[in-house]
Every structure is written in C-alpha cells, then in structure tokens.
Amino acid sequence: MFQLSATPQSALADDPVHIHVTGLPPSRVVTLKASLKDEKGNLFRSMAFYRANEVGEVDLEQAPAFGGDYMGVHPMGLFWSLKPERPFRRLLKQDVMNSPFWVTLDLYDSICFQDSATIQPKASQTVQRWFSGPGVQRKQIREGRVRGGLFLPPGEGPFPGVIDLFGGIGGLIEFRASLLASHGFAVLALAYFAYEDLPDKLQEVDLGYFEEAANLLLAHPKIQRPGIGVISVCKGAEIGLAMACYLKQVVATVCINGINASFEIPLRYGDLVVTPIRSAQERLQVHVSGAVRIRHCKGDPRDELHQQSVLPVEKARGWILFIVGESDECLDSKAYDEQAVDQLRSHGRSSGRMLAYPGAGHLLEPPYAPLCFASWNPGISRPLLWGGDPAAHAAAQEHAWGEIQQFFRQHLIKTRSKL
The missing domain is CATH 2.60.40.2240 (Acyl-CoA thioester hydrolase/BAAT N-terminal domain)
Structure with missing residues (x-):
C-alpha cells in the first residue's frame, strides 16, 4: 500500500x-x-x-x-x-x-x-x-506620515527592532517581517509609496519619512534601544543604505541586491539633496522570454560624472551586511556592493561585509520560496527579468536567512560594540 x-x-x-x-x-x-x-x-x-x-x-x-x-x-x-x-x-x-x-x-x-x-x-x-508563528501580533501603523504593519513576537520583550523595506513593487509587503517576528524580532514592514494615502509613484526619497519610522519604532515600549536594524532589497536596499549613512538610529543594515548610489530619483534629507544617476533606456535588452533586462541600464557610480550621487557609506555609524545574487539580471549588485565595501575600507572602516551567491538572482527571499525568474512590475509595460538558477538560488536563500538573523542578533543586541 x-x-x-x-x-x-x-x-x-x-x-x-x-x-x-x-x-x-x-x-x-x-x-x-x-x-x-x-x-x-x-x-x-x-x-x-x-x-x-x-x-x-x-x-x-x-x-x-x-x-x-x-x-x-x-x-x-x-x-x-x-x-x-x-x-x-x-x-x-x-x-x-x-x-x-x-x-x-x-x-x-x-x-x-x-x-x-x-x-x-x-x-x-x-x-x-x-507566515506568522503562534503568539505573533500585528498592529496596523498609521501614525504621523508613517504607514505600515508592526509585527511583535510573543512575550514582554524588549525585542530587537527592524524596519523591512521592499522595492519598486510598492504597497505593503509583510511576509518577511512576519517571519522575522516569528524568530524573535519586532519588525515594522514599512510602505513608502502606492499604499493608502502615500504617493502613488515614488518621485523622490524623503529620508525624513524613514527617520520618522525609525523614531516611531524606537519609541515603542517593546523595542530594545538604543538602535534598530533595517532589512531591504532592490530600491529598498538603496534607501536602507542611505538610512545607514545618515540616520543615527540605524545600527545594523542588511542590503539585498541594491546599489551604492542614489538612482533615478533624488534623495532628500532636510536641506541635503543627492542628485540621482539616470538610467540609459537605450541599453534595455529583451530576453528570449520577453522580459526586459535592465542590468546594463544603470550608470557606473565610479564614473566621475556620478560622484555626487554616491552614498557616503563611510559615515555609517553601524554595521552593514551586503547580500548579492551573482546572477542578478536587474542590477550589477556585486559591483556596487564591492564599491561600497572598498569605500569603507579606504576610510579605515571594517564595518561592511558582503555575501555573494553564485547562481542566485535578484529576488532573494526567505527559504523555500520559489525562484521568480521574471515578473510584472507596476508601471512597466514589460515583465522585468530578475535572473537566477533555481537550485543555486534556493541554496542562497537558505544560507542567507540564517546569516541575516545572526547578523541582527549580534549587532542589535550588542549595539554598543565598537566599529
């Protein structure tokens, strides 16, 4: 039988x-x-x-x-x-x-x-x-300008606090935040456009909004102080890196397949405006699947013309973990993150580390999620190519998930460690 x-x-x-x-x-x-x-x-x-x-x-x-x-x-x-x-x-x-x-x-x-x-x-x-374990609580966040969902583990805490940022898809995406909360982190899944009364399109990155979210999280009685973490991917990783550079509240940042410069739209923080690198649309490539490869459309931050767009990672007060899929067809994220780590080292800083995964694509997610090789994205007329080999991508997701949790436990629970 x-x-x-x-x-x-x-x-x-x-x-x-x-x-x-x-x-x-x-x-x-x-x-x-x-x-x-x-x-x-x-x-x-x-x-x-x-x-x-x-x-x-x-x-x-x-x-x-x-x-x-x-x-x-x-x-x-x-x-x-x-x-x-x-x-x-x-x-x-x-x-x-x-x-x-x-x-x-x-x-x-x-x-x-x-x-x-x-x-x-x-x-x-x-x-x-x-996607949420027993006892995990979700609270809808509508405070000041901030919109999102806060996930709290069971118990009194205090818990290490993390802000979770996704990329160009917009809206509010919560599956990673709820899973991290199931492993003992208090996580604010943060929307920043195309959600409720937030702008439909991202016209600029106002870092003040993200600082407001960081302060809101730190003010919660169940959040461990004095600093928080950020986990971020794609456009969110660009913002996450900017948060690490400019916001004193951020002491541990995970950037998954991002860029080390302001790209496409300006970054503003008070009176400071970081001019973005514009994409070269003529370099768009169409994959045999019909999806668009935009990896080669990005300008090189090492170009002298783009120096004003590069984020000052040497100013980051905390620790940064760069996670890279080497078969990312959306961004040449390995090159960007290597530049960021080199920039830190040139200033005598050892607070940045990169994990690079051969065969992994752009959308690195928690373990056992299937590879998304290409998908539709809002506001784009063709599907976007993300890349990746299924088996290699799966192995990368499983390994990176453990590394992410270990990184946050190390640097959020010991936030006073010397850089």
Whole structure:
C-alpha cells in the first residue's frame, strides 16, 4: 500500500518539510508533484521523478531526483521549484496572519507529466505553510506620515527592532517581517509609496519619512534601544543604505541586491539633496522570454560624472551586511556592493561585509520560496527579468536567512560594540 508522508503538516514557511514515500515495489519509478494556489487563484506547480530503493522507499532527504524540475538530492525541491502556470507571476503572500499557503503533494507510480490531468494520484498529502508563528501580533501603523504593519513576537520583550523595506513593487509587503517576528524580532514592514494615502509613484526619497519610522519604532515600549536594524532589497536596499549613512538610529543594515548610489530619483534629507544617476533606456535588452533586462541600464557610480550621487557609506555609524545574487539580471549588485565595501575600507572602516551567491538572482527571499525568474512590475509595460538558477538560488536563500538573523542578533543586541 503506497503511503506518502509530509512532516510537519503545519509549519512556518521557512521550516523544512520531510517527505517520505513507503510501500513501493523495489526500484519502482514514481513522480512526486506539488501544487498551490495563491490568494488571487494563480496556480503554481512542480514535479520530480524518483526511483524507490531496495526496500520500496523514497526519502527526499536521501534520494536523488533523476528528472523533472530539478535533479539530485534536494529535500525541499518540490517547494522551491514551484513555477506559475501563467508566466511572469510572482508568488507573494498577502494575508500573513490568518491563512497559510496550502501545498498539495501528489504521488504517481510512474512517470507522469503535468498535463496528465486524467490520472489520479496513488496518494496525496496537504501541508500548511504559515507566515506568522503562534503568539505573533500585528498592529496596523498609521501614525504621523508613517504607514505600515508592526509585527511583535510573543512575550514582554524588549525585542530587537527592524524596519523591512521592499522595492519598486510598492504597497505593503509583510511576509518577511512576519517571519522575522516569528524568530524573535519586532519588525515594522514599512510602505513608502502606492499604499493608502502615500504617493502613488515614488518621485523622490524623503529620508525624513524613514527617520520618522525609525523614531516611531524606537519609541515603542517593546523595542530594545538604543538602535534598530533595517532589512531591504532592490530600491529598498538603496534607501536602507542611505538610512545607514545618515540616520543615527540605524545600527545594523542588511542590503539585498541594491546599489551604492542614489538612482533615478533624488534623495532628500532636510536641506541635503543627492542628485540621482539616470538610467540609459537605450541599453534595455529583451530576453528570449520577453522580459526586459535592465542590468546594463544603470550608470557606473565610479564614473566621475556620478560622484555626487554616491552614498557616503563611510559615515555609517553601524554595521552593514551586503547580500548579492551573482546572477542578478536587474542590477550589477556585486559591483556596487564591492564599491561600497572598498569605500569603507579606504576610510579605515571594517564595518561592511558582503555575501555573494553564485547562481542566485535578484529576488532573494526567505527559504523555500520559489525562484521568480521574471515578473510584472507596476508601471512597466514589460515583465522585468530578475535572473537566477533555481537550485543555486534556493541554496542562497537558505544560507542567507540564517546569516541575516545572526547578523541582527549580534549587532542589535550588542549595539554598543565598537566599529
């Protein structure tokens, strides 16, 4: 009798799941499939082919897939290889508090491709992937100009405080903040355009808004003082780096695939205005998929013409962790972050460190999230190419997630460490 087990059946989205098949004839070839629908009804699917061992078992912690969406031993491969049925869709959890993603796992006792809808699986299991742990609380933030969602771990605290920034997609994205809160951090997922009464489009980066958010977070009775952290990606990473440079409240900053200069729109902080580097639209490249590669449209901050746009990272009071996907097709983020680290060192500072991941793309997210190779972005007529190899990207996400938490624990709990 074929049996398919997946444990735990209900867990956080960044927890691994152990998938195990028993009751097979020895050496039987089987297909395992995974599927889920997001909150908009978009379908994501994956599959892999396995061969049972001599006792009729397939244990994904040990057994190599020999085909399908990945090959080799990848215990969570069915999760990180999920692909959208309709192209250019990104898997994003919207409601992080009240509902999980439901992932259905199906077992077939032969090679079975995705379009074999008439064949019934021999066994099935459904697992729940939650984005907030027991006791995590969410508070809607509408104070002064600041808009966002504050996630607090269970308990009295005080907790290390973190501001979470995403990029050009706009709106309020909370899945990373809620997961970090599930691991003991108090996290403000901060919107800065295209949300409620904030501007529909980002015309300038007003650093005063982000300083207001930092002060609001530090004033909360459950937030540990004297400083906070920032986790940021893409345009958010550019802003996060600027926060590290100019705001004394920020003592630990994670910049994921960002740039070391003001880009495309001006940065303002009081009377200070940082002139942006403009993109070269004529360098746009169209990938065979139809998505646009904009990696080569960015100006080089090392160019003398752009020196006034480079962020003064040597002024940062805290620690900075740069995380880079070397197959990022949106930004040459490795080159930008190498420049930032060199700039720190040239001023005698050792407070910046870079983690570079070969094969990883632009959208590095918490573990087991599927690679989004390209997707639609608001206000752009073509999908944007993000890049990345699925297996390498998945390995990068898993490693970086642990490094991010360790970095914040080290530098937020010991904020008085000397640079």
